[in-house]
Amino acid sequence: MGGLAVIAVAAAAFWLVRDLPGGDGGGMGPGTLPKGLALLLGVLGLALAIGSFLERGLPLGRWSVRGPLLILGALVVFGLAVRPLGLLVAGPLAIVVGAFASSEVRWGETLVFGALMTAFCIGLFKFALGLPIPLAPWLLGY
Amino acid sequence: MKHILASLMLSLFSGIAAAQAYPTRPVTLIVPFAAGGPTDIIARITGEYYSKTLGQQFVVENVAGAGGTTGITRGAQAKPDGYTIMMGHMGTHGAAPALYANLKYDPVKDFQPIGLVAGTPILIVARKDFPAANLKEFVAKLKDPAAKVKQAHAGVGSVSFTTCTLLTSQLGVKNIVAAYRGTGPALNDLIGGQVDYMCDQIVNLVEQVKGGSIKAYAIAIPERSPALPDVPTTKEAGLPEYQVSAWNALFAPKGVPKDVAAKLSDTLVKALDDEATRKRLLELGSVIPGKAGRSPQALQKLVESEVARWTPILKSAQQQPAPQ
Amino acid sequence: MEFLGHLALGFATALSPMNLLLAFIGCLVGTLIGVLPGVGPIATIAMLMPLTLKVDPTGALIMLAGIYYGAQYGGSTTAILLNIPGEVTAVVTAIDGHEMAKKGQAGTALGIAALGSFLAGTVATLVIAAIGAPLTKLALLFGPAEYFGLMVFGLGLAIVLARGSVLKAVIMVVLGLLLATVGTDLETGQDRLTLGIAELSDGVDFAVLAMGVFGIAEILRNLEHPESRDVAVSKIGRLLPSLADPRRSLGPIVRGTGIGSVLGILPGNGAVLGPFASYALEKKLAKDPSRFGKGAIEGVAGPESANNAGAQTSFIPLLTLGIPPNAVMALMVGAMTIHGLIPGPQVMLKHPTLFWGMIASMWIGNLFLLIINLPLIGLWVRLLKVPYRLMFTTILLFCAIGIYSINNNPYDVYFTAFFGLAGYVFIKLGLEPAPMLLGFVLGRLMEEKLRQALALSEGSFMTFVERPVAAGLLVFAAAVMVIAVLPAVSRSRAKAFQE
Numbered sequence: 001m002g003g004l005a006v007i008a009v010a011a012a013a014f015w016l017v018r019d020l021p022g023g024d025g026g027g028m029g030p031g032t033l034p035k036g037l038a039l040l041l042g043v044l045g046l047a048l049a050i051g052s053f054l055e056r057g058l059p060l061g062r063w064s065v066r067g068p069l070l071i072l073g074a075l076v077v078f079g080l081a082v083r084p085l086g087l088l089v090a091g092p093l094a095i096v097v098g099a100f101a102s103s104e105v106r107w108g109e110t111l112v113f114g115a116l117m118t119a120f121c122i123g124l125f126k127f128a129l130g131l132p133i134p135l136a137p138w139l140l141g142y
Numbered sequence: 143m144k145h146i147l148a149s150l151m152l153s154l155f156s157g158i159a160a161a162q163a164y165p166t167r168p169v170t171l172i173v174p175f176a177a178g179g180p181t182d183i184i185a186r187i188t189g190e191y192y193s194k195t196l197g198q199q200f201v202v203e204n205v206a207g208a209g210g211t212t213g214i215t216r217g218a219q220a221k222p223d224g225y226t227i228m229m230g231h232m233g234t235h236g237a238a239p240a241l242y243a244n245l246k247y248d249p250v251k252d253f254q255p256i257g258l259v260a261g262t263p264i265l266i267v268a269r270k271d272f273p274a275a276n277l278k279e280f281v282a283k284l285k286d287p288a289a290k291v292k293q294a295h296a297g298v299g300s301v302s303f304t305t306c307t308l309l310t311s312q313l314g315v316k317n318i319v320a321a322y323r324g325t326g327p328a329l330n331d332l333i334g335g336q337v338d339y340m341c342d343q344i345v346n347l348v349e350q351v352k353g354g355s356i357k358a359y360a361i362a363i364p365e366r367s368p369a370l371p372d373v374p375t376t377k378e379a380g381l382p383e384y385q386v387s388a389w390n391a392l393f394a395p396k397g398v399p400k401d402v403a404a405k406l407s408d409t410l411v412k413a414l415d416d417e418a419t420r421k422r423l424l425e426l427g428s429v430i431p432g433k434a435g436r437s438p439q440a441l442q443k444l445v446e447s448e449v450a451r452w453t454p455i456l457k458s459a460q461q462q463p464a465p466q
Numbered sequence: 467m468e469f470l471g472h473l474a475l476g477f478a479t480a481l482s483p484m485n486l487l488l489a490f491i492g493c494l495v496g497t498l499i500g501v502l503p504g505v506g507p508i509a510t511i512a513m514l515m516p517l518t519l520k521v522d523p524t525g526a527l528i529m530l531a532g533i534y535y536g537a538q539y540g541g542s543t544t545a546i547l548l549n550i551p552g553e554v555t556a557v558v559t560a561i562d563g564h565e566m567a568k569k570g571q572a573g574t575a576l577g578i579a580a581l582g583s584f585l586a587g588t589v590a591t592l593v594i595a596a597i598g599a600p601l602t603k604l605a606l607l608f609g610p611a612e613y614f615g616l617m618v619f620g621l622g623l624a625i626v627l628a629r630g631s632v633l634k635a636v637i638m639v640v641l642g643l644l645l646a647t648v649g650t651d652l653e654t655g656q657d658r659l660t661l662g663i664a665e666l667s668d669g670v671d672f673a674v675l676a677m678g679v680f681g682i683a684e685i686l687r688n689l690e691h692p693e694s695r696d697v698a699v700s701k702i703g704r705l706l707p708s709l710a711d712p713r714r715s716l717g718p719i720v721r722g723t724g725i726g727s728v729l730g731i732l733p734g735n736g737a738v739l740g741p742f743a744s745y746a747l748e749k750k751l752a753k754d755p756s757r758f759g760k761g762a763i764e765g766v767a768g769p770e771s772a773n774n775a776g777a778q779t780s781f782i783p784l785l786t787l788g789i790p791p792n793a794v795m796a797l798m799v800g801a802m803t804i805h806g807l808i809p810g811p812q813v814m815l816k817h818p819t820l821f822w823g824m825i826a827s828m829w830i831g832n833l834f835l836l837i838i839n840l841p842l843i844g845l846w847v848r849l850l851k852v853p854y855r856l857m858f859t860t861i862l863l864f865c866a867i868g869i870y871s872i873n874n875n876p877y878d879v880y881f882t883a884f885f886g887l888a889g890y891v892f893i894k895l896g897l898e899p900a901p902m903l904l905g906f907v908l909g910r911l912m913e914e915k916l917r918q919a920l921a922l923s924e925g926s927f928m929t930f931v932e933r934p935v936a937a938g939l940l941v942f943a944a945a946v947m948v949i950a951v952l953p954a955v956s957r958s959r960a961k962a963f964q965e
Contacts, residue, residue: 037640037643037644037647038644040640041637041640041641041644044633044636044637044640045637047633067686067689067690068686068886068887071682071685071689071862071886072682072883072884072886072887073883074859074862074866075682075862075865075866075879075880075882075883075886076879076880076883078866078870078876078879079866079870079876079877079878079879079880080876082866082870082876082879083876087867090866091863091867094859094862094863094866095859095860095862095863098858098859098862098863099859101689101858102689102854102858109856110856110859113856113859113860114859117859117860117863118863121863121864121867125867125871176793176796177515177797177800179796179800182800183800183803203874204874205874205875212875290924292922318921318922318924319921320610320917320918320921320922321914321917321918321921322914322918323910323914324796326789326791326796327914329789330606330783330787330789331609331610331918333606333787333789334606334607334608336609336610336922337922345803348810349788349809349810350787350788350810352810353788353810355787426803
């Protein structure tokens with residue numbers, strides 16, 4: 001399974017750099033290293049795939065969807081929100097979305113904690129350190 | 143009638159009041175390079191003066207990337223209310239159109255120029271044992287293909303790249319060129335003797351030249367620099383056409399209210415006259431523009447002429463494959 | 467022995483009450499900020515630099531140096547406790563350090579890291595004082611070809627880092643190398659592998675990669691396996707190392723210091739290799755190499771010492787030549803310049819109080835770090851007891867803010883998410899992230915040096931053979947790779963014979 005994934009990545013990389021000069025042995029060009037590496041990766045991936053057929057490896061664990069989706073979603077949300085909406089909104093938003101990822105979460109304490117953490121971060125990053133992170137552009141203009 | 147007059151007066155006064163009031167909150171000064179480089183330092187020195195004089199913090203925000211174009215793109219697209227300004231330089235507002243095919247801004251059209259801040263003159267430097275005693279001999283070596291002179295630069299799009307390309311294209315020579323990631327490694331190999339020469343801003347080189355680890359052939363401005371009084375100008379040394387200075391300037395996005403822009407420009411003019419600010423800028427080896435060069439109109443003219451200058455040179459240099 | 471005189475001058479400067487205070491504040495603040503997940507030394511220094519503008523140049527530099535060490539140690543703390551390395555050198559610490567934390571030995575890991583770093587720092591300070599200046603001349607001999615040899619050697623080390631199958635480790639290294647090629651090409655300025663996304667044209671940021679593949683993936687893993695998590699936390703265990711641990715760690719610390727000191731002097735970030743080399747060495751020297759990767763204390767002691775020794779000796783090129791060997795030192799250059807002190811070869815002569823004062827305060831900084839951090843260990847370990855359901859959202863937020871603040875670019879946050887996903891996939895497939903990170907870091911340097919070496923030799927590969935140091939390193943590298951691969955090959959052959 002892993003081997004197939006690796007081969008896929010290698011193929012994708014190779015396809016992306018196919019236009020770049022180099023790799024013909026005529027000297028190093030921008031494409032030489034990526035092409036060479038992609039090729040190498042493909043070969044290794046093949047070796048891995050073959051190997052996993054010959055031996056009995058560990059079975060793949062279950063893949064969960066909810067956890068990754070929400071944690072990554074939280075990050076994306078933060079990235080989207082931080083410039084237009086500022087830390088004030090992006091912070092709690094990210095925490096809330098992220099909190100959904102765990103089934104153990106209790107809502108009351110998450111919301112309180114989220115607010116507290118955001119306040120702490122604001123205090124630390126904005127005021128103590130003076131970082132240029134937008135606070136609440138829609139409210140305060142900065 | 144009276145009401146109309148009153149409301150007219152009111153809007154006039156509030157307009158003036160707004161200008162008087164600007165700035166009412168911190169201003170972001172985007173520096174499109176990493177903290178600690180020459181442009182960043184110049185920006186911080188200038189920003190400090192603004193903060194002190196205008197009473198609101200001018201906060202430097204470093205947005206590095208793609209030779210400075212990432213930060214400038216951000217600045218160009220910012221709201222034109224005067225609360226986001228940026229420090230551009232010869233690379234971002236002169237050479238960029240030639241180097242970046244997908245450039246998302248037009249240096250000539252998308253900005254309200256505030257003013258030139260300081261220029262950092264370019265030096266031609268070589269490793270200390272290079273067999274040429276002055277610029278004339280150096281040029282002779284450059285033109286001699288058997289000498290195999292090796293040039294270093296800090297990466298495509300950097301000041302050292304564009305300025306050395308100018309030199310080689312003016313002289314009509316092709317050298318061996320080695321690309322580095324940044325001035326530090328390039329300078330390191332120059333001192334170590336792995337490469338032969340570089341063209342870079344005086345700020346990065348002044349201490350090395352003074353210390354003797356590299357030697358300077360010429361400085362590419364009309365007059366000698368007080369930081370390195372022994373280095374002849376290109377005019378004196380026989381290459382008068384090579385005149386280049388990595389200029390740094392403040393811009394605001396197009397559409398900033400006229401009075402805000404005027405205030406920013408006026409304060410800049412005063413900053414460049416301020417004792418303390420001048421001292422720090424001059425210590426770096428930078429050149430402060432004279433009174434005539436400080437106006438927004440002068441800056442706009444400079445941008446236009448720079449774009450015109452660099453585009454043909456850099457485009458033709460890029461079409462030649464790197465010599466292998 | 468004139469360097470003793472210099473040191474005396476240095477200590478006189480560094481021990482002034484003002485400078486002592488500044489060093490202390492620097493270390494304290496640096497540690498606290500460096501501990502925040504997502505915030506590595508570079509980000510910390512950049513954030514705190516404005517604070518130093520208010521003081522005189524010597525004091526400012528002392529404070530900055532304190533911030534730097536503090537941030538480095540803080541980064542190691544996060545690496546051990548949360549498996550989130552803030553910068554390259556913390557990656558190795560995270561491998562065995564975090565395993566130790568999971569076994570309830572977090573206190574020991576942190577303690578040994580602090581002690582090792584202190585001892586390394588002491589030695590490094592002496593090295594700098596005594597032979598700093600002449601050493602730089604040696605470093606200048608390193609041209610692109612030699613660096614290339616060094617990098618290839620480093621790649622060999624990356625393979626040794628692997629816990630599991632060698633094949634998978636090699637795959638990860640190659641993947642890392644491939645990732646390193648993303649961005650604009652050095653020589654021609656063409657975009658490679660950027661998928662048309664402008665934000666990728668400067669390549670992938672290490673912090674983003676490390677954060678995603680280590681940190682976020684770790685969060686995801688912990689969310690899936692609540693059982694394994696709680697067990698580790700409840701066994702807090704000893705706060706300070708037992709008696710056996712220092713004895714086992716002494717060798718690694720000494721060796722790590724040596725390796726780190728030498729590599730740190732090389733301009734161009736040779737210090738990066740230090741921890742990796744130390745780890746590889748200790749794994750080879752150990753009587754039971756299989757302990758590595760599961761929480762062997764030597765895997766923390768050696769690399770941490772190499773780490774700190776490298777950090778200190780990397781000041782040498784800066785102070786003697788004026789050339790910053792890595793991004794952190796570049797920030798220092800900026801700080802010095804803002805204060806009107808342009809670094810260059812003459813700094814040592816023109817500003818002896820600054821130069822020697824800085825060196826002396828390096829040692830003092832190390833001392834402060836020890837004093838500050840040992841009590842803090844108890845605090846951190848107790849923090850681990852906070853229920854995970856509250857912790858992970860906090861970690862997430864800090865990561866997001868930290869990553870964003872590097873370049874004020876939301877795309878960095880998106881990429882972190884992407885790499886988090888990738889990291890999760892890696893875990894599921896049994897592929898380890900550490901070799902990939904090393905491959906990534908080495909990849910950029912390696913290609914740069916290779917292209918430069920070839921450009922300077924006009925395309926001749928013979929340059930690697932003609933230059934003795936380069937040739938030697940390449941041979942060494944080949945040897946390392948063979949040694950790394952050999953046990954795996956013989957193991958599989960043994961298995962084949964058994965069947």
